[in-house]
Amino acid sequence: MKNIQRHTYRFEKGVFIIGGSAVVGPKEGKTPLGSEFDKVCPALRGTEHTWEDSEIRMQKEAVALLLEKIGKKESDLDLLCGGDLIDQLTVTNFAAKEKDIPFLGLYNACATMAEGLLLSSALIHGGFIGDAVVVASSHNATSERQYRNPTELGAKRPPSSQWTVSGAGAMALSDKKESVGIRIVAGTVGRVIDYGCKDPGDMGAAMAPAAADTIEKHLNGRSITEFDLICTGDLGKRGHELLCALLEKDGIMTDERFQDSGIWMYSCENDVCCGASGAGCSASLWSSYLIHCLEQGKYRRVLLVGTGALLSAVSVGQGRTIPAVAHAVEIVKEE
């Protein structure tokens, strides 16, 4: 007898988020949510020689600040997992290399933070580990050069495009509850969906179908009124509209519960076109602002939906479509 809910994992035993931290660039620090981040870097590149070095530093700082916050040492951690957008996870590999922590590299583009939360929760629930840190990052200059144009070119961006966030977010998961009980209670692993979008300057459209599929699978008939927030990773304005249209076509009415981190991040300033994107978008917002909202009781049950556009410079150059994947994580604040 097959489990019909093969996509969704339930974590009945306690899997707790015991802390989060986010380190972002100057542009992100100037947004209305800027004060939520743990550290705002004064420049996109500090004293480092390369953009990659700056992103590596941001990721390392996010983990170091998190450990300080939760009062743990590297040797207390049983797992470090996560990823970034740079080829072969260059940033995460180099950020992880000075740490004596078991390491698993993950890649699902901008859904990597959600993927890491899901897998770490399963490993904690299964009794394999006690404490894990999940980390993800992106950087505007490293990503734009790799996927589209070096930022130094000053190329014109299409209105459908999004601004890659410079930021790193890290979350600490544990089998032991801290003062405020924030629990991961379930998660849904998405599948790779491809509606044939080909424009690397319009990733919201490419990701919306995967987000809709994963949300529907996770809800599995439950009412959206059970949630205070259903927050996608980085669909942006266009992708968010498409997501709502796709869900409503399937009978799921959307309302102000549905939010997108890519719209939240910059409050849609004009120069960011459709909003923010990047693995660091959801990672930094969820690891700071969202955890604060849960701690303060603004939200009691949220569904985070990481959204990843699975393109590469190779695939775009070869004229391929942009497949996408989305993973969902359900989080509750205990009474």
Next chain:
Amino acid sequence: MKNIQRHTYRFEKGVFIIGGSAVVGPKEGKTPLGSEFDKVCPALRGTEHTWEDSEIRMQKEAVALLLEKIGKKESDLDLLCGGDLIDQLTVTNFAAKEKDIPFLGLYNACATMAEGLLLSSALIHGGFIGDAVVVASSHNATSERQYRNPTELGAKRPPSSQWTVSGAGAMALSDKKESVGIRIVAGTVGRVIDYGCKDPGDMGAAMAPAAADTIEKHLNGRSITEFDLICTGDLGKRGHELLCALLEKDGIMTDERFQDSGIWMYSCENDVCCGASGAGCSASLWSSYLIHCLEQGKYRRVLLVGTGALLSAVSVGQGRTIPAVAHAVEIVKEE
């Protein structure tokens, strides 16, 4: 009280390998182990327009042949996970996109197959899934162009180099035993280790320290005589010698139990220099030859150690070192 064995997961409940399949290129098919593979492609590129399309096809064929072998459909699978070496897992994403299977993208370079076996085993043991397929691949022409030189250049290769395998391997894991009981009983998650090697034409040296660290952690004082085989992923001749030297320095005497898939693959023909490499090296050999050896009782307890060199064209171009990671998976044939 902290678990001192934080790196090693034990799977006391049954996690079974119920099948494997491998699809390889013409060079791999002509080796002494060529007859072990499920399919040997007559050309490195078939009717496809790009090298990447050939690798995508190989990965899809490996999964399709595996499902046929174990008598299951895509809808029977609860998880597809794995990866490849191409930027942003291009190959795996495109191979996965037509499948209605929950998908997790993993990247630990050539240790990706071991990473996938470990994570799938944990998800099965934790009761989250019943059936999973782990897949990994590499292709000589896609990898060489990306990491070093396009093969069409005919560039001279240094004696320390290895030949990237063109091949895809897939393994099916299940919570239910098939006729022959091959069980994954434990696994060790490695950490990122960097001894400062900088030569992308000598990856064996870069990976040997990570392999030694993971093997020592997994053994945790146990005698190597408990194992019939301790098989690394793709250290090649140089890396294998360094591994043995590192282990012996720490008091672990090495003997003919210690083998390397990178040496096995081509039986060290002259034109492959130090042997084979690539995520498809261990993936294709372990998914075919090694499973056959276990089925036939040639080995009863083996330790597979996936070895990944965490370099990228970006990191090499920026003059960085080559960090590495290794994950171990312990497999037994039940009486």
